[in-house]
Amino acid sequence: MAVAIAVRARLFARLRELAGTDTESVELRLGATVADVYDALRKLHPSLDPNRESVRAALNAEFADWNATVADGDEVAFVPPVSGGVHAVGVFFELTTDPLDARRLEAAVAHKGAGAICTFTGIVRDNSRGRSVMHLEYEAYAEMAKAEMRKIAGEIAARWPEARVAMAHRTGTLEIGEASVVVSVSSPHRAEAIDACRWGIDRLKEPGPVWKKEHATDGTYWIEGDDSISLSPGQPTPRP
Numbered sequence: 001m002a003v004a005i006a007v008r009a010r011l012f013a014r015l016r017e018l019a020g021t022d023t024e025s026v027e028l029r030l031g032a033t034v035a036d037v038y039d040a041l042r043k044l045h046p047s048l049d050p051n052r053e054s055v056r057a058a059l060n061a062e063f064a065d066w067n068a069t070v071a072d073g074d075e076v077a078f079v080p081p082v083s084g085g086v087h088a089v090g091v092f093f094e095l096t097t098d099p100l101d102a103r104r105l106e107a108a109v110a111h112k113g114a115g116a117i118c119t120f121t122g123i124v125r126d127n128s129r130g131r132s133v134m135h136l137e138y139e140a141y142a143e144m145a146k147a148e149m150r151k152i153a154g155e156i157a158a159r160w161p162e163a164r165v166a167m168a169h170r171t172g173t174l175e176i177g178e179a180s181v182v183v184s185v186s187s188p189h190r191a192e193a194i195d196a197c198r199w200g201i202d203r204l205k206e207p208g209p210v211w212k213k214e215h216a217t218d219g220t221y222w223i224e225g226d227d228s229i230s231l232s233p234g235q236p237t238p239r240p
Contacts, residue, residue: 004030005072009037011048012079013139013211014222015055019045028070034059035066037076054224055080058209061144077141079209080224092166093149095142105166105184114164114186118197122181124174128223131216138171138180141209145169152203156185160196163187167200169210181205 009024016022019041026040034057042048049055057064058077070076092108102121109117124136149167156165166184174180183201187193212223 004028005032005070005074007032007037007070007072008075009041010075010077010141011041012077012141012209013213014080014224015048015078016139018047018049021045032070033066034064034068034070034076037070038066038078041078058141058144061141061147077144079141080211080222092168093146093153094168095140095145095171096168097170097172100168100170100179100182102179102182102184105168105182106186108166109164109184109186111164111186113162113188115188116190116193117184117186118190118193119182119184120197120201121179122201124176124178124180126176128214128216131214131218131221133176134215134217135176136174136180137213137215138169138174139211139213140169140171142171144209148209149204152200155203156196156200159199160185160187160192163192163196165196165200167204169204171210 005028007026007028009026011019011022024041024044026037028036028040035052038052038055038057042050052066056079057066058079059068059070060075061077092105100121102119106117106119124133126133153165153167156163164186168182170178170180181201181204183197183204185193185197185200187196214221214223
């Protein structure tokens, strides 16, 4: 079969570790699909999960169906189930390895017409799912994570037109007590600021392509969807 197109494939979090690489160039026939890209990757890396239900696909930084057609030069990313600075007018987004500063996000959304600013800060705690946690690791598909933040901000604007929103997510290694995510929303009225902030963090945690690895006293675990996948000797440990 003649090769017609070349696609850049990317792997994140547990899938990257299973394959031993984060990027592959895959050659495919014209008319190939996202599923064909994953099948080609599995031939190169048989340790990848054969069950597609445990994998999500993104085509050019947008979630995609497995039957979506790929073209020459496309980027296809495969990610585990999701468990997680660019300026616009009154809006701020950031994905960073540096410590998060909630006051900086509040300053980004503050203005003379804002009668309330509501801020949510997620903190790394020392326990999870009955385990004692030593520290966390966050990994992100950066381009897609920022695109999701912009999308959520647009949804907030549609629901609460007077709100301004700022979002930041930390990546890399985080110690106990450090902030992992901050969402700050300003609005003329407190009820709208509180509602929009809560809605924003819930949406950010729902689809955002950010993965968490827990380093616990009994091993290390990728937190994926409703499960924790063990990387230590022994069987995967389901979420209680």
